[in-house]
Amino acid sequence: MNPPESPLVQWRKSTHSGAHENECVEVAELTGHIGIRDSKNPAAGHLTLARQHFTSLLAHLASQP
Template sequence: MNTPGSSQAHWRKSTHSGGDEGECVEVSDLNGHIGVRDSKDPDAGHLTLTRWGFADLLARLRP
């Protein structure tokens, strides 16, 4: 798979992350895949999902 490293990617904080509560998730477009990482520890790595997998994850997380 040819995806950019997390240092090359443009990460953005999720609009659903809490303000000062420490529950921050960042997402990035990784050449057609979606990267998800913890903004408090960006060097710990990230989860890479297909767009379909990311959509499925969001659907399962919605209340």
């Protein structure tokens, strides 16, 4: 289970989500880690990654066709 979030956490929607898309992802800085969640269901929780793993994930996704 994820630890409780600080009320100061600023979730940001991915710029790739678009204005009318249903596949929306949000990210937030979580004290040295990065949180990733579904913007349509934020109460379902979030995935927490170390910054280095988040960077690796982004690099991997960017290399996909």
